Amino acid sequence: MPIRDLSEQRVRRTGEDLVKHLESFELDLQFTAGVWFFAPGGGRFHDRYVPDLSMEERLEMAVGLLDHGLVGLEAHYPNEVNEDNIDLFKDLREDTGLRLITVVPNLFYDAQFEFGSLSSPIESVRRAAIDRTITALQFNVELETDFAIVWPGIDGFDNTFGQNHVAARDRFAEGLAEAMDAVPGARVCIEPKPYEPRANILYGTTSEALLLCEKVEGLLDSGENIDTLESGTALMALNPEVGHMLMAYEDLAYAFSLVCEYGRLGHTHWNSQPLGNYDQDLNVGVVYPEQTEAALYALKMCGYSQLFGIDINPERIPVERALVNCMDQLKAMNERINGLDHARIVECVEQPEENRGMLEALLIRSRYPEASGLSDIE
Numbered sequence: 445m446p447i448r449d450l451s452e453q454r455v456r457r458t459g460e461d462l463v464k465h466l467e468s469f470e471l472d473l474q475f476t477a478g479v480w481f482f483a484p485g486g487g488r489f490h491d492r493y494v495p496d497l498s499m500e501e502r503l504e505m506a507v508g509l510l511d512h513g514l515v516g517l518e519a520h521y522p523n524e525v526n527e528d529n530i531d532l533f534k535d536l537r538e539d540t541g542l543r544l545i546t547v548v549p550n551l552f553y554d555a556q557f558e559f560g561s562l563s564s565p566i567e568s569v570r571r572a573a574i575d576r577t578i579t580a581l582q583f584n585v586e587l588e589t590d591f592a593i594v595w596p597g598i599d600g601f602d603n604t605f606g607q608n609h610v611a612a613r614d615r616f617a618e619g620l621a622e623a624m625d626a627v628p629g630a631r632v633c634i635e636p637k638p639y640e641p642r643a644n645i646l647y648g649t650t651s652e653a654l655l656l657c658e659k660v661e662g663l664l665d666s667g668e669n670i671d672t673l674e675s676g677t678a679l680m681a682l683n684p685e686v687g688h689m690l691m692a693y694e695d696l697a698y699a700f701s702l703v704c705e706y707g708r709l710g711h712t713h714w715n716s717q718p719l720g721n722y723d724q725d726l727n728v729g730v731v732y733p734e735q736t737e738a739a740l741y742a743l744k745m746c747g748y749s750q751l752f753g754i755d756i757n758p759e760r761i762p763v764e765r766a767l768v769n770c771m772d773q774l775k776a777m778n779e780r781i782n783g784l785d786h787a788r789i790v791e792c793v794e795q796p797e798e799n800r801g802m803l804e805a806l807l808i809r810s811r812y813p814e815a816s817g818l819s820d821i822e
Contacts, residue, residue, distance in 0.1 A: 447629070447631050447672065447677055447679070448590060448631075448710070448750065449677060450677075450678055450681060450707045450708060450709065450710060450750075451676055451677070451707050452707075452747050452749065453703075453704035453705075453707045453708075453709055453746050453747060453748060454704070454705065454706070454707040455746075455747065457745070458794065459790070459794065462745065462790050463786050463787045463790050465745070465747065466744060466745065466786035466789075466790070467786055467787075469744060469747055470744070470778070470782055471740065471743060471744055471748065471752075471778055472749060473513060473752055473771070473774055473775055473778055474513055474515045474516075474751050474752065475512075475513045475514050475515065475516075475751070475752050475753070475754055475767075475771050475774075476514070476515065476516035476517060476518055476545050476546075476711075476751050476752070476753040476754070477506065477509075477514060477516075477517060477518065477753070477754050477767055478517070478518040478519070478753075478755060479499070479502050479503070479506070479517050479518065479519045479524050480519075480520065480523070480524060481725075481755075481756060481757055481758060481763060482497060482502040482505055482506065482763050483495070483496050483497040483501075483502060483763075484757055484758065484759055484763075487759075493759055493760065499524065499529055499532060500532070503517075503532070503536055503542075505763065505764060506542060507536075507540050507542055508764065509764065509767060509768070510540065510541070510542060512767070512768050512771050512772075513771050513775075514542070514767070514771070515541075515542065515543075515545075515751070516542070516543055516544065516545035516590075516751060517533075517542065517543070517544050517545065518544070518545060518546045518548065518593070518753065519533075519544055519546075519547060519548065520547075520548045520549070520550040521547050521548065521549055521550060521576070521579065521580040521583055522550065522576075523550055523553075525544065525547055525583065525587075530583065530586070530587070533587060534587070537587075543587075543588075543589075544587050544589050545589050545590045545591075545711075545751060546584065546589050546590065546591055546592055546593050546633070546711070547580050547583040547584045547587060547589055547592055548580065548592065548593045548594070548595070549573075549576050549577045549579070549580035549581075549592065549594065550576070551573050551576065551577070551594070551595070551596070551597070551598065551599075552595065552596075552597035552598040552641070553598075556569050556572060557569065557573065557598045558598075560598060560599045560600070560612070561573035561596070561598055561599055562574065562577070562596070562599060562615065562616045562619035562620055563596070563599040563600075563612040563613070563615045563616040563619070563646055564599075564615070565611075565612075565615070570615060570619060573619065574619045574622055574623050577592075577594070577619070577620065577623035578623045578626045578627060580592055581623060581624065581626070581627035581630045581632075582627055584627075584630050585627060585629070585630055590631070590710070590711070590751075591630075591631040591632060591633045591681065591683075591710050591711065592630060592631070592632050592633070593632075593633050593634075593635050593683050593711070594620065594632050594633070594634055594635070595634075595635040595637065596616060596634075596645055596646050596647055597637065597640075597641060597642070597645060598641060598642060599612070599616055599642070599645065599646045600639075600642030600643070600644045600645040600646050600648070601642065601643065601644050602642060602643040602644070603643075604644070612646060613646060613647070613656075613659075616646055616647070616656075617656060617659045617660050617663060618663060620632065620660050621660050621663035621664055624660070624664060624666075624669060624679065625664055625665060625666040625669060628666040628667075628668035628669045628672075629668050629669070629672065630679075631678070631679055631680070631681060631710060632660075632679070632680055632681070633681045633682055633683035633710040633711050634647060634653045634656055634657065634680065634681075634682055634683065635653075635682070635683045635684070635685060635688070635713070636648050636649055636650055636652065636653040636682070636684065636685075636688060636689075636692075637685070637688040637691065637692075637723070638688065638691050638692040639691070640691075640722060640723050648692065649692050649694065650682070650684060650689065650692075650694060650699040650702055650703060651702065653682050653684075654682070654702070654703065654706055654708065656680070657678070657680035657681065657682070657706075657708055658680075660679075660680050661673055661678075661679055661680050664679065678707055678708050678710075680708065681708045681709065681710030681711075682703045682708050682709060682710060682711075683710060683711040683712065683713060683753070684699060684700065684703060684709075684712060684713065685712075685713035685714075685715070685755055686712075686713065686714050686715050686716065686717065686728075686735075686736070686739070687713075687715045687716065687717035687723055687724065687725055687726075687755070688713075688717075688723070690716075690717040690718070690719050690720075690732070690735070691717060691719075691720060691721065691722075691723060693719055693720055695735070695738075696735045696736070696738060696739035696742075697735075697738040697739050697741065697742035698742075700712075700739050700742050700743055700746070700748075701742045701745070701746060704742075704743070704746035704747075704748065709743075709746075709748060709750065710750060711750055711751055711753055712743075712748075712750070712751075712752055712753060713753045713754075713755035714728050714736070714752055714753065714754055714755065714770065714774065715727065715728060715754070715755050715756050715770075716728055716729055716730045716731040716732060716733075716736065717731060717732075718731055719732075724757070725755060725756045725757035726756065726757075727756055727758070727761075727766055727769055727770050727773070728754070728756075728769075728770040728773045728774055729770075729773040729774075729777070733773075733777070736773075736774075736777060737777050737780070737781060740774070740777055740778055740781055741781045741784075744781060744782075752774060754767055754770045754771065756770060780810065780811075783810075784806070784810055785806060788802075788806060789803065789806065792806070802821065802822075805819075805821050806821075809821075
């Protein structure tokens with residue numbers, strides 16, 4: 445599948461142009477889901493609450509969600525998709541239209557990655573990580589996915605003293621570039637996370653991930669990859685996850701808009717999360733719904749036209765119900781922000797001295813349309 449163009453995200457709009465865009469552009473809510481949480485396992489502190497399911501059973505459940513807007517699935521190599529079952533996913537796409545949109549190289553779980561994967565100082569381990577990334581990229585090409593998500597979850601440090609941080613970052617970027625040059629034409633989306641399982645993860649915030657994108661693209665030397673970059677198409681992009689952003693105390697709208705500013709928002713992962721807490725993967729909107737709404741509005745402003753991934757851990761809710769709740773939540777929020785007075789909002793932001801407190805007043809009335817006894821506003 446051709447690499448999707450992200451350049452429209454970089455367009456700057458103000459004033460009447462921004463109002464016209466907000467009134468005409470709507471987010472296209474098409475959803476993806478990870479096959480791993482269709483049968484969630486146990487954790488550090490409890491056994492699994494539901495029986496394990498075969499991949500065929502998981503995919504059957506996913507097909508049942510097509511009418512709710514599910515269009516794609518995400519899977520790890522070699523855990524959920526591998527040489528033994530790749531035809532299962534090919535048949536799924538042909539029979540139902542539901543397809544894998546990413547094959548994620550699992551670079552964080554195996555015991556060999558105890559001290560890191562692409563950044564490991566142990567050359568044999570790093571070589572194994574590069575080779576696994578190459579294989580995963582080949583799977584992405586064969587399955588015609590949109591990108592490969594790479595999460596440096598085990599690449600980091602616990603004790604900062606004496607760490608050669610620059611060398612670790614170099615090893616990670618150079619290893620990723622080597623894999624991408626071995627399979628030219630495949631986009632990689634980095635998923636930042638500040639901590640867990642490592643105390644500190646490399647490239648753990650939105651801004652750090654943007655720096656990694658620039659660094660890796662500068663290292664690519666395959667002719668096809670260079671041609672792609674010269675055409676203005678990003679090969680390195682981001683897959684920010686709402687929960688990870690809030691773990692890092694990032695403001696969602698600000699962080700999403702930062703990625704769009706550089707035309708690198710390749711995918712998004714949605715859930716909810718208490719600020720600075722462990723990674724909970726709660727359903728969308730359960731915590732800080734106002735942050736989610738602001739993020740959606742920021743994406744609307746930027747003209748985001750890619751997919752919306754649901755990344756949750758529904759331990760105590762049937763996975764179908766949890767996914768439908770998340771999709772319904774985003775649909776409801778999207779409908780509400782589409783109905784806002786965009787001209788008035790732009791006026792409040794661009795002429796703050798003449799509209800003190802009015803943006804808040806507008807949002808109060810939008811969030812509580814049935815409220816009575818509210819003051820009149822101009």
